Amino acid sequence: MNDSFELDPLAVRAGIERSQFNEHAEALYLTSSFVFDSAAQAAARFSGAEPGNVYSRFTNPTVHVFEQRLAALEGAQRCVATASGMSAILATVMGLLSAGDHVVASRSIFGTTVQLFTKILARFGVETTLVSPTCLEEWRAAVRPETKLLFAETPSNPLTEVCDIAALGAIAHEAEAKLAVDNCFCTPMLQRPLELGADIVIHSATKYLDGQGRVLGGAVLGDTQLLEGVYGFLRTAGPTLSAFNAWVILKGLETLKIRMEAQSQRTLALAHWLEAQPAVARVYYPELPSHPQHALAMRQQKSGGAILAFDVKGGKEAAWRVVDKTRLLSITANLGDTKTTITHPATTTHSRVTAEQRAAAGIGDGLLRVAVGLEAVTDIQADLSRGLG
Numbered sequence: 235m236n237d238s239f240e241l242d243p244l245a246v247r248a249g250i251e252r253s254q255f256n257e258h259a260e261a262l263y264l265t266s267s268f269v270f271d272s273a274a275q276a277a278a279r280f281s282g283a284e285p286g287n288v289y290s291r292f293t294n295p296t297v298h299v300f301e302q303r304l305a306a307l308e309g310a311q312r313c314v315a316t317a318s319g320m321s322a323i324l325a326t327v328m329g330l331l332s333a334g335d336h337v338v339a340s341r342s343i344f345g346t347t348v349q350l351f352t353k354i355l356a357r358f359g360v361e362t363t364l365v366s367p368t369c370l371e372e373w374r375a376a377v378r379p380e381t382k383l384l385f386a387e388t389p390s391n392p393l394t395e396v397c398d399i400a401a402l403g404a405i406a407h408e409a410e411a412k413l414a415v416d417n418c419f420c421t422p423m424l425q426r427p428l429e430l431g432a433d434i435v436i437h438s439a440t441k442y443l444d445g446q447g448r449v450l451g452g453a454v455l456g457d458t459q460l461l462e463g464v465y466g467f468l469r470t471a472g473p474t475l476s477a478f479n480a481w482v483i484l485k486g487l488e489t490l491k492i493r494m495e496a497q498s499q500r501t502l503a504l505a506h507w508l509e510a511q512p513a514v515a516r517v518y519y520p521e522l523p524s525h526p527q528h529a530l531a532m533r534q535q536k537s538g539g540a541i542l543a544f545d546v547k548g549g550k551e552a553a554w555r556v557v558d559k560t561r562l563l564s565i566t567a568n569l570g571d572t573k574t575t576i577t578h579p580a581t582t583t584h585s586r587v588t589a590e591q592r593a594a595a596g597i598g599d600g601l602l603r604v605a606v607g608l609e610a611v612t613d614i615q616a617d618l619s620r621g622l623g
């Protein structure tokens with residue numbers, strides 16, 4: 235496990251620029267535009283000859299603090315904040331790809347990301363090949379001369395499959411393509427993809443970065459030069475992060491490390507407990523020695539993270555009973571919150587794919603996913619026990 239970086243001071247302090255009032259906390263600049271001292275200054279700001287704010291679709295001081303702080307945490311040269319995780323992915327592909335380009339993506343990425351690639355991008359002449367997250371041979375075989383981007387998400391949802399970031403980076407670079415990693419589930423507190431060989435990191439800040447289920451947000455991180463086109467798309471097309479949401483998520487970043495550590499610890503304890511339950515057939519969690527990619531996960535992640543899945547014996551009926559007997563857990567597909575959530579993927583997040591596709595992906599009718607929050611693990615166990623008995 236990688237313990238070589240100290241992220242605590244960065245999470246609470248990076249990026250602060252105080253105004254003339256010398257405020258201690260980060261100021262919230264709710265303003266759509268900025269005023270200039272003169273016609274000459276206005277011209278210089280618009281031409282870019284003089285740095286400074288013009289309009290909040292381009293830059294905003296509160297959004298800038300969020301960008302600086304997340305860049306420090308991910309070890310990135312630059313961060314571009316976006317209105318949501320999906321707009322971060324959209325800005326990445328619009329910034330980097332053109333008609334005729336090809337993408338290789340893990341089959342186990344966020345469902346809406348699959349839709350974006352296969353339904354929307356396809357209309358603009360960008361083709362995507364979906365491959366197994368864990369089979370490097372499939373990634374290698376899918377690469378073509380026109381491949382410009384490899385796209386991975388690790389660990390995956392809901393089965394916690396782990397992609398080998400360093401190996402995928404090598405495959406991408408051999409093909410002169412870029413590797414983008416959606417780091418939503420680990421956050422920089424548990425995994426830093428740029429250090430492992432990725433070129434771009436993507437976040438849905440809606441999840442752990444906020445961490446309390448309040449606002450939507452997203453971010454793209456990487457080299458300054460690589461992000462120029464991403465930023466260019468955002469300032470032109472407009473899905474930028476609002477100053478208010480940036481301010482809320484900044485406050486989330488300050489507690490990110492202790493939340494990720496505490497939620498991971500609870501998840502590991504819950505995973506061990508679930509493995510010992512007679513009604514549970516299998517538990518999916520990267521920090522369990524029984525996980526097929528345990529060694530890889532522990533090399534590239536600081537812990538297993540706060541999401542696990544498990545198969546209940548007895549299929550859908552038994553799984554639904556567990557869900558319906560809970561009193562504490564929230565029955566919702568959302569994750570990354572301090573409140574623990576439970577979902578039945580086959581009839582919710584993965585209900586749009588066919589039963590055959592689900593079976594091929596290993597998402598059975600008895601599978602449940604739990605995104606563990608900050609409740610006591612004994613209370614979470616008691617809540618699950620009622621339906622497992």
Ligand SMILES: *Cc1c(COP(=O)(O)O)cnc(C)c1O
Pocket residue numbers: 318319320321344347387416418419438439440441450451452
């Ligand atoms: C939620 C999620 C997204 C999309 O983020 P939004 O903020 O909802 O647009 C992308 N990737 C992953 C892994 C997610 O969980």
